[in-house]
Amino acid sequence: MKSRIVLAACTGLVALGTLSIGLTGTADAADTAISKEEADGIIFERQNLMLQLEKDAELLGEIAAGIKPADQLAEVTRSIAESAAASKAAFEPRVPGGRSKPEVWSNWADYSQRLDAFERDTRQLAELGAKGDLAGVTGMLGSALPCKECHDVYREPKK
Amino acid sequence: MKKRMMSLPSFSRFHILAALTLAGVAAPLLAAPADAVRARIAGYKHLGAAFKAVNDGLRRPSPDKAELLGAARTIRQSAAQQYKWFPRGSGPQAGVKTAAKAAIWTDPVKFKQAQDAFAAKAVALERAVASGDAGAIRSASRSLGATCKGCHDQFRSES
Numbered sequence: 001m002k003s004r005i006v007l008a009a010c011t012g013l014v015a016l017g018t019l020s021i022g023l024t025g026t027a028d029a030a031d032t033a034i035s036k037e038e039a040d041g042i043i044f045e046r047q048n049l050m051l052q053l054e055k056d057a058e059l060l061g062e063i064a065a066g067i068k069p070a071d072q073l074a075e076v077t078r079s080i081a082e083s084a085a086a087s088k089a090a091f092e093p094r095v096p097g098g099r100s101k102p103e104v105w106s107n108w109a110d111y112s113q114r115l116d117a118f119e120r121d122t123r124q125l126a127e128l129g130a131k132g133d134l135a136g137v138t139g140m141l142g143s144a145l146p147c148k149e150c151h152d153v154y155r156e157p158k159k
Numbered sequence: 160m161k162k163r164m165m166s167l168p169s170f171s172r173f174h175i176l177a178a179l180t181l182a183g184v185a186a187p188l189l190a191a192p193a194d195a196v197r198a199r200i201a202g203y204k205h206l207g208a209a210f211k212a213v214n215d216g217l218r219r220p221s222p223d224k225a226e227l228l229g230a231a232r233t234i235r236q237s238a239a240q241q242y243k244w245f246p247r248g249s250g251p252q253a254g255v256k257t258a259a260k261a262a263i264w265t266d267p268v269k270f271k272q273a274q275d276a277f278a279a280k281a282v283a284l285e286r287a288v289a290s291g292d293a294g295a296i297r298s299a300s301r302s303l304g305a306t307c308k309g310c311h312d313q314f315r316s317e318s
Contacts, residue, residue: 041301044308045214052211086218158317 034095043097046090049083056080057145064138077122077129077137080145084122088115099156107154114150121145195249196257202237202244209233210307213284213300217293224291231285234303238281241274251316258315270314277306 034042056079062068063076091112094105104111121144128136212230216222250264251257263270280303287299 037305038298038301040305040308041303044304045301047308048207048211048214048304082215082218086214089218 034093039093039095039097042090042093042095046087046100047098049086049090053080053083053147056083057147060137060141064134064141070132070134073129073132073134073137074126077126081119081122081126084115084118087118088112091115099158101154101156104154111150111154114146118144118146118150191246192249192252192255195244195246196255196259199244199249199257199259202240206234206237206241209237210300210303213288213296217297217300222293222296224288227288227296228285231281231288235278235281235285238274238278241277245270258317260314260316263314270310273306273310273313277303277310280306 056076059068059072060076060080063070063073091100091104096102096105121140125137125140125144128140209230213227213234216227216230245259245263247264249255249257250259250261280299284296284299284303287295290296
């Protein structure tokens with residue numbers, strides 16, 4: 001059971017996090033108003049956000065599974081909510097690079113809708129976490145953190 | 160016969176002494192790469208946390224200037240220290256897990272250029288934070304992130 005919870009929490013999220021690791025694509029700014037340096041900075045910011053989400057999701061999965069104590073529940077859910085809230089702004093500049101597929105921007109309506117839902121649901125997750133409601137958080141893991149669904153569509157596979 | 164019996168213990172003592180001396184010399188040499196890698200990872204974690212603090216602070220409606228300044232100072236100090244984080248022999252080799260690519264040591268001029276670029280941007284970030292101009296801080300933060308990405312793309316493996 002524990003491993004299933006961890007899997008549910010982490011499968012997508014670890015994948016989400018790997019988006020940020022070792023992304024070697026060139027920051028080929030599609031928006032010509034953005035310099036290469038700025039584009040690289042934007043990509044690096046995205047990478048860091050995703051890396052933080054990966055770390056937090058891993059920890060949350062372990063808390064949900066009872067592997068780690070729940071005393072960090074509020075902090076980790078708050079951190080996830082903060083990263084989720086920052087994600088949309090980080091992807092808004094049309095800067096392909098890293099492992100982001102061009103579809104992020106060509107299907108922006110869908111992509112941004114997913115990020116809005118991610119922000120909304122993780123905010124709820126953080127509210128439950130702030131109350132110390134581990135059962136509530138555990139019950140939301142699958143719906144609040146649908147990372148793999150997004151990666152399957154919008155992220156290039158690891159080279 | 161007596162002479163042989165007398166010489167055997169002193170011969171053994173010599174070998175024991177030699178072995179201990181060799182062990183004393185070799186042990187630090189064997190431990191050094193792993194220690195260097197550990198120190199490097201710790202340094203980058205400290206640096207990463209400071210960079211995260213800057214970016215998290217910038218996302219708040221009213222960034223805490225003192226907090227940003229502290230983080231920017233940490234980044235600048237880390238940038239100065241990073242020159243010591245890559246001693247020869249701490250690269251990829253059997254028994255040492257590191258994401259550092261061999262190119263760091265095979266192309267030291269290029270690596271130094273990347274380190275210098277990072278250090279310069281770290282100073283610029285601290286100046287921008289001191290100015291209190293949120294736009295300038297964001298721009299400086301992205302420029303700094305670009306140097307991080309540039310170095311990672313060239314000198315860090317995806318492990």
